[in-house]
Amino acid sequence: MPLSDDRRLTEIESRLHREDPGFVRAFADGRPRRPREYRYRRAWLLLAVALGALATGVFLAHGLLIAAGLVFAGVAGELFDPHRRERPARCPPSGS
Structure with a gap:
């Protein structure tokens, strides 16, 4: 691989390690788990309470x-x- 590809892969790896170190550790150990954005434990709990x-x-x-x-x-x-974190924040509608 060219040097620029290696550098990009290293940047992706370091960003992923900063964002979700548990995912990186589990992946390195050979027992993968879902990334943080696909874990819905709190959402299911809140939905059960709401219902x-x-x-x-x-x-x-x-x-x-x-x-x-x-x-x-x-x-x-x-x-x-x-x-949901990737979407830009909504701006309030401009006034009268």
């Missing part, structure tokens, strides 16, 4: 609990997007 709050709100006919369950379900749905 529990929603079901409790429907059962008790409590509007605030229903609304909280829906909001938490929306947040959990956003956490399932692996590329």
Whole structure:
């Protein structure tokens, strides 16, 4: 490989090691694991809590609990997007 390709590969390796050292360690040991952006443990937990709050709100006919369950379900749905950090931040619409 030309020198520039080696340098680019080294830069990619160092950036990956900085971002997710557990993934790099597991990959080097021969037992690969999912990269950080594809681990959804917190999202599943939040979704379970949201659905529990929603079901409790429907059962008790409590509007605030229903609304909280829906909001938490929306947040959990956003956490399932692996590329959410890559998207640019939304700018608020310009005023009148």
